[in-house]
Amino acid sequence: IENANATISINNSLVEIYDSVVNLGSISPSQTSLNTEPFYISFSDDIIDGSLLSFNLNIANEYGYSQNIVLENISVGVASQNDPLGPDSYGYYIYDWTDVGYSLTPFYDWIELDPSQGGDGVDLGISHSGNGNGSVANSTKYVDLPFTFTFYGEDYDQISVSANGWISFGYSNMESFRNYQLPGAGGPSPMVAAFWDDLKTTGASKVLKYISDEYVIIEWLNMETYQYGDNQTFQVILYNSITPSGDDEIKIQYKEFNNTTNGDYSQYTPYHGCYSTIGIENHMSTDGIEYTFNNNYPTAAAPLQNQSAIFITTRNTTVLNAGDVNQDDEVNILDIVMVINHILMIESLDSVGQFVSDMDENQSINILDVILMINLIFES
Known part of the structure; x- marks a missing residue:
């Protein structure tokens, strides 16, 4: 493989990758390559100690070679008795x-x-x-x-x-x-x-x-x-x-x-x-x-x-903003319209949308949640 690059990625809001691409140079058959450039990865303080994460690693070059590798069960931090147990593969x-x-x-x-x-x-x-x-x-x-x-x-x-x-x-x-x-x-x-x-x-x-x-x-x-x-x-x-x-x-x-x-x-x-x-x-x-x-x-x-x-x-410490139904990092009239449509059974919210819409955390979405969202908008 000539002039290969490795790109690392993960779908997790608690993990931020700053330098996701490193150059591996040329790798001959049956040989290994050790990258001299490190990946720079930052983990949120909200991540649970002992969590097992899976990263995706893509090795490719400009000539069309591409291979995906899943790096499974990468442990982040050391769990203690005062941390939750898990997650399993599903997320419990x-x-x-x-x-x-x-x-x-x-x-x-x-x-x-x-x-x-x-x-x-x-x-x-x-x-x-x-x-x-x-x-x-x-x-x-x-x-x-x-x-x-x-x-x-x-x-x-x-x-x-x-x-x-x-x-x-x-x-x-x-x-x-x-x-x-x-x-x-x-x-x-x-x-x-x-x-x-x-x-x-x-x-x-x-x-x-x-x-x-x-x-x-x-x-x-x-x-x-x-x-x-x-x-x-x-x-x-x-x-x-x-x-x-x-x-x-x-x-x-x-x-x-x-x-x-x-x-x-x-x-x-x-x-x-x-x-x-x-x-x-x-x-x-x-x-x-x-x-x-x-x-x-x-x-x-x-x-x-x-x-x-x-x-x-399946809940962990991932921070989801209350009222941010469409997950655009702000609560506004668009979020309120989506909640009203859900209440009127015009268009159902997905599971994340329902979770952040339940403003009073009573496991039910109704007009009281809409009022709380309106108050939140005025307060901000």
Whole structure:
């Protein structure tokens, strides 16, 4: 290759490339070339430490040669326990309650569903004696959603709820009491593993649901691990969200957390170990985030405990200006017209437009948002 140039690029508003082209000179077959001119790249302070980015590198010359190379999983910064976990390839993050300094840090705020404690939950009638004993019909139930829930870009109007601490979007007739790593072939897909383990019900156990237009809650109340009989009480909240990617958001709360299933393989019928699996995976089992498996946690994942919470979202720290519907870096009458057209169902906004139009952040776009946009224009 004679007189080759390398051009680096990335589609990320938090990354700025100053000198994107360097000359590699001539490269003979089976030889390598080391560029003496560096690329100059600047990263925003808003980027999450430990983020994995992919850059595009094009090698070309004036004689028509051109080759594109993807530089994958370039780590930016070093993640700590106080940073969110992720992203996966799709763009999901998991924030935990120790991620101080992030606006999306979740706080434990238990929503009681137990009717005996004044809650409004409805018993799904799930039962399971553990270790695969019993029928799938009793251990997995189905819940219709009052809104379309988008997960990894796919839309769902139903979830499958398992006694074994997981939900799957759509219909699943799997029992899956043995937990595995995420993402992977084991278990149903797509999946939210809130506390995927071999769990059993007792007289005090219930799996409850609560349904509203804003969110759906599934609560596992007083479940017991099959091996030791330790109590677990936790809940998954599925939000009807507005996000830049169009995907909805999930919060998992742990009221009582006892991750103790370490396995016992000395018996003729062994106890399955690996503790619990917590995380998410897509419908193809090819992408996801594993928050914990076999009691191992990545650096950015705080070990779970009683009264802890995690938040699952595609939102990161990318700054989107409120009201800037057409993303031209200013809020003006054009943005207001686009919002009004959306409200009147003349022309729908894309997911980013809907996100920045929700001025009062109530997950709904209406005339109040238009008034707030007008006020913003006058104030500026």
